[in-house]
Amino acid sequence: MSITEIRKLPIREKFQILEVLWEDMRDEVERQDIPESHKKILDDCEARVLAGEERFYSLDEARNMIGRL
Numbered sequence: 001m002s003i004t005e006i007r008k009l010p011i012r013e014k015f016q017i018l019e020v021l022w023e024d025m026r027d028e029v030e031r032q033d034i035p036e037s038h039k040k041i042l043d044d045c046e047a048r049v050l051a052g053e054e055r056f057y058s059l060d061e062a063r064n065m066i067g068r069l
Helices: 003-007 011-031 036-050 059-068
Strands: none
Touching: none
C-alpha cells in the first residue's frame, strides 16, 4: 500500500495501521541491544533521582521551564 493510498483511507483505518506499526516497531526495538553507555547514563540518572539530587519534571513543567529560557 502506498502513502497516497493510505492518505485516502478513512481515519479509523489509518488508526488501525498506526497501531500495527507501533506494535511492530515496539517489538523490533525491544529485540535491540541497548549499548552499555546508554544503560550507564540511565543508571546514573536514576541514582541521582533516588539520592534526591535530581528530579523528574512533568511535560507541562518542562514546557514552562523552556519558555523562561
